[in-house]
Amino acid sequence: MSKEKKVKKPRISAGKLARREAMAGYLFVLPWMIGVVIFLLRPLFTSFQFSLNNIRITPKGRMFNFVGYQNYTQIWLEDPEFPVELMGYMWSTLLSVPVIVVFALIIAMLLNGKIHMKGFFRLIFFLPVIIVSGPVMNMLVADGAATIPSMDIQAISTALDQFLPHSLVESISELFNNMIMILWYSGVQILIFLSALQKIDGSLYEAAKIDGGSGWECFWKITLPTIKPMVLLNAVYTVIFLSNHGNNAIIGMIQNSMFSGTKEKGYGYAAAMAWIYSLVVTLIVLLFAFLLAGRKDIYERQVIKVKRAKKKEIQMVKKIERRGKANAKKIQKARLRKKYRSYDKNRED
Amino acid sequence: MAYRGHKINPQRFEKSQLKIIAMILPIVFVMGLPIVFIFCHAFKPMEELFAYPPQFFVYNPTFENFTKLFKASRTAGIxxxxxxxxxxxxxxxxxxxxxxxxxxxxxxxxxxxxxxxxxxxxxxxxxxxxxxxxxxxxxxxxxxxxxxxxxxxxxxxxxxxxxxxxxxxxxxxxxxxxxxxxxxxxxxxxxxxxxxxxxxxxxxxxxxxxxxxxxxxxxxxxxxxxxxxxxxxxxxxxxxxxxxxxxxxxxxxxxxxxxxxxxxxxxxxxxxxxxxxxxxxxxxxxxxx
Missing domain, CATH: 1.10.3720.10 (MetI-like)
Structure with missing residues (x-):
């Protein structure tokens, strides 16, 4: 018999450090979370509940009348405007987001160059977005300042009408119609791109130049890959901006039906509208996220592969260990019951 | 050598900047429209505000709108x-x-x-x-x-x-x-x-x-x-x-x-x-x- 006492290993509580870090994480997020839960999530949840009800505000208070998904079916089947507007919104967003992002990128690249009076230019590019979100916008559009005057949109749209669905053509001609307005929307995106461009290490470009890279190549091989996360950010931001700003027809519709006193509309109906709308917005964002999400490069893929293989190996080892233990137990039991026939002749059991 | 950092903003105008400025200026003009408009609009006298066809620029700037605004605010209780x-x-x-x-x-x-x-x-x-x-x-x-x-x-x-x-x-x-x-x-x-x-x-x-x-x-x-x-x-x-x-x-x-x-x-x-x-x-x- 060996005299080795079986020393029970002092169990290190799994990741004291990790737990501390998690603690800190929760502490840092907590204030934010409280705000979000109270003023965003709870209202969201309530609005979903409302969307399943027909709500009328009477002098006695709010009258709830549970109707299930009727509000939703009513919107799709009976509302004459909402589905049409929604389609129009979808097309126009899908079309104008790339325009805005690309335009913002070009401007940001230009502003990032070495020029005098940069601050002034930046100011000019950023300010329209503030004005545009105000009431002044309507006056401007009325003045016809938002269109490019010499463009013959009618000709373009009739030409396109022959081989594209009508709603798409409408959105395209609207895009051309409001081309300048769309450019005005790109202030924040330019800022985001600029601050991303600032962070690119200048020596990368120097190295590329020494190796004989042209400016064009530098853009595709250095600039674009580096700011790729920001492209996604900007696309998402643009979608959110376009779907939330005051000139949006759908927002107006939601607001109108919210305060309409008719029997079938009212807040429940508006809430259902808002849910459908936000679902569409989410779909659009997901689409862009899917298109732009960083595809991992070869190195990262390799790392992930190795990690996965290692994990599998560890699992395998554990499995084998477990199986071995189980088997040992089984053998022990069998031996106790004398059912186990040992082939070991030297053994004396 | 003393640390000078990256000089992002050149101090002076140089010839090499010309091509960038040439590209930017037209866009600046377009982007500047709303800003010009908001300033012009605030100083337009009555007849220019309602002129048809609508005018973009102001021709006879006045402070009329501002004085009216302040007058209206003076009559309010707060x-x-x-x-x-x-x-x-x-x-x-x-x-x-x-x-x-x-x-x-x-x-x-x-x-x-x-x-x-x-x-x-x-x-x-x-x-x-x-x-x-x-x-x-x-x-x-x-x-x-x-x-x-x-x-x-x-x-x-x-x-x-x-x-x-x-x-x-x-x-x-x-x-x-x-x-x-x-x-x-x-x-x-x-x-x-x-x-x-x-x-x-x-x-x-x-x-x-x-x-x-x-x-x-x-x-x-x-x-x-x-x-x-x-x-x-x-x-x-x-x-x-x-x-x-x-x-x-x-x-x-x-x-x-x-x-x-x-x-x-x-x-x-x-x-x-x-x-x-x-x-x-x-x-x-x-x-x-």
Whole structure:
């Protein structure tokens, strides 16, 4: 018999450090979370509940009348405007987001160059977005300042009408119609791109130049890959901006039906509208996220592969260990019951 | 040699800048239209405001609209300075609070490891998609339940958690190299120290951008004054300007609306001019060489 006492290993509580870090994480997020839960999530949840009800505000208070998904079916089947507007919104967003992002990128690249009076230019590019979100916008559009005057949109749209669905053509001609307005929307995106461009290490470009890279190549091989996360950010931001700003027809519709006193509309109906709308917005964002999400490069893929293989190996080892233990137990039991026939002749059991 | 940093802004005009300026100038002209318009519009006399076809530029600038606006405000019971004070207080506190919370949450979500992190981010993304109009009434109910109606908090609290700002700041925190943070931990820094000494200085451009965003949203916000506050003395300048312009919703209101739009626009301009240097130059000096 060996005299080795079986020393029970002092169990290190799994990741004291990790737990501390998690603690800190929760502490840092907590204030934010409280705000979000109270003023965003709870209202969201309530609005979903409302969307399943027909709500009328009477002098006695709010009258709830549970109707299930009727509000939703009513919107799709009976509302004459909402589905049409929604389609129009979808097309126009899908079309104008790339325009805005690309335009913002070009401007940001230009502003990032070495020029005098940069601050002034930046100011000019950023300010329209503030004005545009105000009431002044309507006056401007009325003045016809938002269109490019010499463009013959009618000709373009009739030409396109022959081989594209009508709603798409409408959105395209609207895009051309409001081309300048769309450019005005790109202030924040330019800022985001600029601050991303600032962070690119200048020596990368120097190295590329020494190796004989042209400016064009530098853009595709250095600039674009580096700011790729920001492209996604900007696309998402643009979608959110376009779907939330005051000139949006759908927002107006939601607001109108919210305060309409008719029997079938009212807040429940508006809430259902808002849910459908936000679902569409989410779909659009997901689409862009899917298109732009960083595809991992070869190195990262390799790392992930190795990690996965290692994990599998560890699992395998554990499995084998477990199986071995189980088997040992089984053998022990069998031996106790004398059912186990040992082939070991030297053994004396 | 003394450290000179990257010279981002050339001091003088040089010939090599000509091609960039040639490209930018036409776009600058287009982008400048609304700014020119808002200034012109505020100084237009009555007959030019309603001229047909509409005029873009002002030919006989007057201060008529402004004097009318101030005259109208003098007849009201509450002085304009009260509204201005409300607006400034509310905007300043929302911007400060939301930036603090946003950067803290972004740091945690991006760099610290804890359970449910991915879920929190998902929640934020979902909240991002939702139009604020839809949650207006439930929000009112919440404000009511918390007993915040007719306080400054009713203005401030609902706007503090702005998902867009978190989304933006988090993207920038993601780009802070991990090795920098690890080095700080090895040197004995606590999480709070890392947040204050490393994260915040490194993402200053993002903070400045987020500040502009938040400011813009809060400053132009009328929802809270409209729905959550009954006390006239607690409403904001934006609300007041809007009612003034809308109350005399006649011909005279148009001129006043134009003047009010210009007055509301100026703070944005000032803030941007102050913050824009922050947006640019800090990044060049920070980080790893």
């Amino acid at each position: 002085p304009m300075s009260r509204y201005a004070f409300n607006s400034i207080l509310i905007t300043a506190s929302v911007v400060a609070a939301s930036l603090l919370l946003t950067t803290m949450a972004a740091f945690a979500l991006s760099k610290l490891r804890f359970k449910g992190k991915g879920m929190l981010m998902q929640i934020n993304q979902t909240a991002l998609m939702f139009v604020s109009v839809a949650v207006m009434i439930p929000r009112y109910l919440t404000v009511n339940v918390l007993g915040l109606t007719d306080t400054y908090l009713a203005h401030i609290l609902p706007l503090v958690a702005l998902p867009v700002a978190l989304f933006l700041v988090k993207q920038f925190v993601d780009q802070v190299p991990d090795s920098l943070i690890e080095a700080a931990y090895i040197d004995g820094a606590s999480d709070w120290h890392v947040y204050v000494r490393i994260i915040v200085p490194m993402i200053k451009p993002a903070i400045a951008t987020a500040a502009i965003l938040v400011f813009q949203q809060v400053w132009g916000n009328m929802e809270t004054s409209n729905y959550y506050v009954n006390d006239e003395g607690l409403k904001t300048l934006t609300f007041y300007m809007n009612t003034l312009a809308n109350a005399n919703n006649t011909v005279a209101g148009q001129g006043m609306a134009a003047a009010a739009a210009l007055i509301m626009f100026v703070p944005n301009l000032v803030l941007f001019i102050i913050l824009q240097n922050n947006v640019m130059n800090t990044m060049a000096h920070s980080g790893i060489k």
